[in-house]
Amino acid sequence: MAEEWKFDVPTTGTKHLPPDPRYMEALTSQGYGFEAAVADLVDNSIDAGAGDVVIHFLRDGDRLTSLLLIDNGSGMTEDELDVAMTVGGRRNYRQGALGMFGTGLKSASLSHAAAVTVVSRTKTSRPAGRRWVMEHAKDGFQCDIVEPGYAQSLIDRYSGGQPIDWNGTVVRWDGVKDFPRNGGPEQTERYLARTVSKLGMHLGLQLHRFLARGDFNITIAVEDIATGMVVMNYGVLPVDPFGYPVTGNPEYPRTFKVEVPSVGVVPLHSHIWPPKSTVAQFRGIGSLLDTQGFYLYRNDRLVQAGGWNNFRQPEQHLALARVAVELPPVSGDIFRLTVKKDGVEISPEFIAALENAADDSGRTFGGYLTAADSTYREARRRTGVERRPVIPAGRGMDPTVREALSEELPTLPGEDPISIRWEAIEGEAFFELDREGHRILLNQRYRPAVLGGRRGGMNDAPMIKSMLYLMVNEVFQRERIGPRDKDNLQLWQTVLVAAARAEMDRLSDRDGE
Numbered sequence: 001m002a003e004e005w006k007f008d009v010p011t012t013g014t015k016h017l018p019p020d021p022r023y024m025e026a027l028t029s030q031g032y033g034f035e036a037a038v039a040d041l042v043d044n045s046i047d048a049g050a051g052d053v054v055i056h057f058l059r060d061g062d063r064l065t066s067l068l069l070i071d072n073g074s075g076m077t078e079d080e081l082d083v084a085m086t087v088g089g090r091r092n093y094r095q096g097a098l099g100m101f102g103t104g105l106k107s108a109s110l111s112h113a114a115a116v117t118v119v120s121r122t123k124t125s126r127p128a129g130r131r132w133v134m135e136h137a138k139d140g141f142q143c144d145i146v147e148p149g150y151a152q153s154l155i156d157r158y159s160g161g162q163p164i165d166w167n168g169t170v171v172r173w174d175g176v177k178d179f180p181r182n183g184g185p186e187q188t189e190r191y192l193a194r195t196v197s198k199l200g201m202h203l204g205l206q207l208h209r210f211l212a213r214g215d216f217n218i219t220i221a222v223e224d225i226a227t228g229m230v231v232m233n234y235g236v237l238p239v240d241p242f243g244y245p246v247t248g249n250p251e252y253p254r255t256f257k258v259e260v261p262s263v264g265v266v267p268l269h270s271h272i273w274p275p276k277s278t279v280a281q282f283r284g285i286g287s288l289l290d291t292q293g294f295y296l297y298r299n300d301r302l303v304q305a306g307g308w309n310n311f312r313q314p315e316q317h318l319a320l321a322r323v324a325v326e327l328p329p330v331s332g333d334i335f336r337l338t339v340k341k342d343g344v345e346i347s348p349e350f351i352a353a354l355e356n357a358a359d360d361s362g363r364t365f366g367g368y369l370t371a372a373d374s375t376y377r378e379a380r381r382r383t384g385v386e387r388r389p390v391i392p393a394g395r396g397m398d399p400t401v402r403e404a405l406s407e408e409l410p411t412l413p414g415e416d417p418i419s420i421r422w423e424a425i426e427g428e429a430f431f432e433l434d435r436e437g438h439r440i441l442l443n444q445r446y447r448p449a450v451l452g453g454r455r456g457g458m459n460d461a462p463m464i465k466s467m468l469y470l471m472v473n474e475v476f477q478r479e480r481i482g483p484r485d486k487d488n489l490q491l492w493q494t495v496l497v498a499a500a501r502a503e504m505d506r507l508s509d510r511d512g513e
Contacts, residue, residue, distance in 0.1 A: 034178050034195070035202035036342050037108035041069045041171055042203060042218065043098035043301065043341070044105060048073025051215055052163035055199070057222045057232075062188050064179040065225065067113070068172045070158045075122040075167035085118060085130040085143055098301050098341075105171070107339065110134050114175025119151045123167050127151040163219075186453075196220050196234055204239035205285055206341075209300040211238035241295055241305060241322060243281045248274040248320050249375045256357040256365045260350055262332050268357060269324040270368045275379030287403040288319035296335070296344045298327045303337055309346040311354055312369075316407060321372035390473045391438065396420035397469065398462040405466075418476060420465045422447050422456070430496035431468060433489075435476055440468060449503035468492075 032040075038055060045053045050073035058066045076084060087106055109116035110132060119129035129146025136142040154172070158164045178195070180187050203211075203218055210216045222232035247253065249272040256268040273282055285291055285305060292314055296304040306322070308314060327335050327344070336345040357365035389410040393402050394417025418438045425432055425443040432441045442450075442465075450461045471492060475485050 032108050032111040033342070034112060035199050037112050038069070038199060039203055039206050040104040040108040040341065042207065045069070045071035045073050045169070046207075046210060046216070046301075047097045048075070048169065050163075050168075051217065053216075053218045054158070054163050055218065055220045057192065057196075057220075058225050059188065059222060059231075060225055062185045064176070064188060064191070066172055066174050067176050068170060070163060070168065070170050072163045072165060072168045075125070075169055076120040076128075077122055077125045078128040081118065081120055081128055081130055085132065087141070098299055104339070106132060109171070109173060112177055113173035114177075115173070117146060117172040117174070118169065119146060119154045119172070120169040121155050121164075121167055127155045129154070190454075192222055192232065196222075196232065200234060200236045201239060201280075201284065203236050205241065205305060206302045208238035208240045208302065209297075211236060212240065239285065240281055241285065241291070241302075242271050242324060244271075244273050244277060244279075246274055248272040248379075249371055251371065252368070254359050254363065254368065256359050256363075256368065258350065258353045258357045258365075260334055260353050262349065263328045263330065263334050266325065266328060266350070268365060270365070271322050271324070272368075272372045272375050273320040273322065275320060275376060287400060288407055289314040289316070289403060292318050292321050294323050294325055296325050296327055298337060298341075301341070303327070303341045304344045307343075309344070309351065310348075311351050317373045317376045318369065319407070320376050321369060388474075391415045391476050392417045393466075393469055394419040394438070396440075396458060397465055398459040401462050401466050405469075412477070418469060418473070420469065421458075428497055430493055430500060433472060433475065438476060440465075440472065442468075446497075446500040446504070448507065449500045452503070453507060 042053055042055075048071065050071035052072050054068075054070045056068040056070060057064060058068065084105060105118070106116070114135075115131060115133045117129060117131040119127055121127040126148065128148070129151040131144040131146055133144065136144065154170050155164060155168070158168070158170060159166075180191050200220060207218070211218065218236040220232070220234040220236065221230055223230050242253075253269055253271045256270060258266040258268060260266055277283065282291075291306040293306045293308040294304060295302060295306065327337075331337075334347045334350050336347075338344070354365055387409055389412045390405070392411045392415065393405055396419050397405075416438045418440060420440045420442065422444045423441045425441060425445075428443075430443055430446060432443075433439075434441060442461075447456060447461075450464055454460075472489075475481060475489070478485065481489075
């Protein structure tokens, strides 16, 4: 006779099983992007009541040495600092706080740095500091105590309103994995320009509601420690994903309500962007396939920017549809936020309830999607300009460029994509066309000139590749190359070869300095 099934597993007691020190490696291998890691630190500053946050890149000549984040929040005593630096340290997060799990500071920092130092001072306590070094952390969770004199000097460095008046916190990253290790000043300048721009856009988007209030500011600065000169000072501006000047459809925005038994009513603030908008809030935060959909907020902090969360697939005609969703204070299993705060898992219960979402007048959420689709199509029709279809771009073209091309140009059905690759080509030609194989071949000898000495990859040189693709696409569509095409090809060859040679001369002059 089969044994009766036990719905509760019987036990005989408990046993304490502390984590292995290697747990730190798992904790810091959660796929934190650089911008998301820094944003997690800024969240802590906001929770501490900071009005000003400075993100400080320190360089020694051509070499980047450290990254610091300084705020003028309430600061921490030694006991509070110990809790903050404890993995999973128990904190009582106030209602409305951005922190959740007690791991963000450690996992975000040690995902990108070999060591993280935190120094803090309150209005009633002396500066104190703790330091996690990844090697020590893996060897028994050994956290270093910062020498009090240095803790005082680090607080003093940013005192006098820069941004600390009396109380505040400094987080210091050393051995930052993302920093360039080799190369001269040009590589460092390129890294800083790219990183500061991406970081500013990310923080401006994720924290746009805080930045728009006027009492909270983020500054990204670069200082040369050898001279003490601040060589870059960039104020982060809010990037509101709903900040259009005029709605794309006069009947929107509208608020639809989703009835979810386990959490109650969840409002969907549904917007339709104006077609063909070129502002950063629309075009600058990602591809239009990725930025349509749900924008999920937790305590005014954006924790997901776009995506339909298995409700439907993204498509070109819904590019104007964006929906703001405020996560309820108690989400249960309906909304599960990732530790990195860069996405939300939504349960099938909520997705199913979307089918019945409606506003107070009885209009449905499905009708909103139809309106967004129609607004996009009508704008295309009104332009009165039919762009000629093209053969799609394939391997060798950056995915972002391919998405932009697919959004802007109709494609010829049944045509194999045009691939672009570097190859050794005899002679001086800049490029060759393999019309039968649908390939654009770029002369390998000019690759250093095009890349400016940077390391290449399969999708490198997106500007030259995209321009060449647009120029020769019609040549691939013709049955034969006529005299006008041959003359154009020769013209493009001559100009591109001259430009590449000029760039190679510049590289030679620089190397000889």
